[in-house]
Amino acid sequence: MRRFKLFLDFEKEARWLNEMASEGYDLVGKSFGYRFRKSKPDNANIKIDYRLFKKQADFVDYYTLFEDSGWEHLAGTKSSGAQYFKKVSKDADEDIFSDIDSKAGRYKRLSQMYLSLAISYLPILVALVTTKAIHVEAFFNPKQLYFTPGLWDKAGADFWGAFLFETPFAFFRGFAWTAFPIMIALCLIFSYKAEQRYQKIKKS
Amino acid sequence: MKRDKHIPLTETVYYILLSLLEPAHGYLILQKVEELSYGQVRMAAGTLYGAIENLLKLKFIQPVESGDSRRKVYKITEMGKEILRLDLERMQHMIGITEESFKRGGIS
Numbered sequence: 001m002r003r004f005k006l007f008l009d010f011e012k013e014a015r016w017l018n019e020m021a022s023e024g025y026d027l028v029g030k031s032f033g034y035r036f037r038k039s040k041p042d043n044a045n046i047k048i049d050y051r052l053f054k055k056q057a058d059f060v061d062y063y064t065l066f067e068d069s070g071w072e073h074l075a076g077t078k079s080s081g082a083q084y085f086k087k088v089s090k091d092a093d094e095d096i097f098s099d100i101d102s103k104a105g106r107y108k109r110l111s112q113m114y115l116s117l118a119i120s121y122l123p124i125l126v127a128l129v130t131t132k133a134i135h136v137e138a139f140f141n142p143k144q145l146y147f148t149p150g151l152w153d154k155a156g157a158d159f160w161g162a163f164l165f166e167t168p169f170a171f172f173r174g175f176a177w178t179a180f181p182i183m184i185a186l187c188l189i190f191s192y193k194a195e196q197r198y199q200k201i202k203k204s
Numbered sequence: 205m206k207r208d209k210h211i212p213l214t215e216t217v218y219y220i221l222l223s224l225l226e227p228a229h230g231y232l233i234l235q236k237v238e239e240l241s242y243g244q245v246r247m248a249a250g251t252l253y254g255a256i257e258n259l260l261k262l263k264f265i266q267p268v269e270s271g272d273s274r275r276k277v278y279k280i281t282e283m284g285k286e287i288l289r290l291d292l293e294r295m296q297h298m299i300g301i302t303e304e305s306f307k308r309g310g311i312s
Binding site (some may be wrong): 047049051057058060061062064065066068069071093095096097098099101102103105106 | 216229234246247250251253254255273274276
């Protein structure tokens with residue numbers, strides 16, 4: 001089973017995953033959404049860390065430390081960021097963090113990731129603006145986005161047929177670029193929210 | 205003399221450095237820290253990983269070759285030993301001065 005959800009709060013996300021486990025859905029992977037496997041309901045203790053790795057060996061060393069300590073690595077890859085662990089040993093502690101700083105630190109890394117993502121979209125936006133690929137006038141005069149010759153002189157079914165056929169193309173021509181500023185804005189908002197959470201946990 | 209800005213070390217950092225006088229991988233560090241502190245300091249995996257990363261950056265510890273392909277092994281550096289010694293001296297001074305003051309004040 002696949003589920004799509006977006007969390008900016010690791011505690012909330014872990015709570016949801018524990019609920020899913022109590023209904024018998026075990027997390028087996030997260031790439032394009034969360035992947036679950038049906039099994040028997042289980043009182044799981046799932047915790048989430050956020051880390052990116054440059055080398056595969058660093059990643060293996062990282063999750064091996066958790067597995068040695070009684071936490072099974074459920075999901076996450078070298079460059080996925082979020083790393084999901086489930087407590088499997090009775091002797092393990094109840095959390096994967098033992099101090100406030102490290103518990104907060106994952107929000108700092110999440111915030112930095114969103115910020116660098118926002119920055120990496122910027123050159124694309126700049127390129128679109130400087131190459132005049134963006135038609136701001138199209139907001140006020142969408143007619144110029146239709147290229148069918150004599151479209152506006154047609155009438156009745158003839159007009160509607162041609163108009164509706166071209167509308168999806170015109171829409172992309174005119175507004176596809178808005179995806180970039182929207183992405184940048186979202187990334188900046190997420191980065192800000194993660195930073196806020198970091199500050200809040202550090203102060204607690 | 206100006207005091208090193210990393211002094212005083214936190215309790216966890218002190219025990220990690222102390223446990224790395226001998227080479228050890230992550231989980232072994234966790235066990236040694238618990239042992240050295242008589243069970244007073246129990247570190248979790250996520251916290252230790254961050255601490256190791258930080259100590260590597262400060263060059264207080266360094267990775268060493270090992271036969272284990274899954275687990276990295278670390279050892280304290282000369283700089284790490286020096287900082288450990290400085291913190292020991294700081295604590296020795298505190299202990300000495302406290303015992304003296306207690307004796308003078310009749311506190312046992």
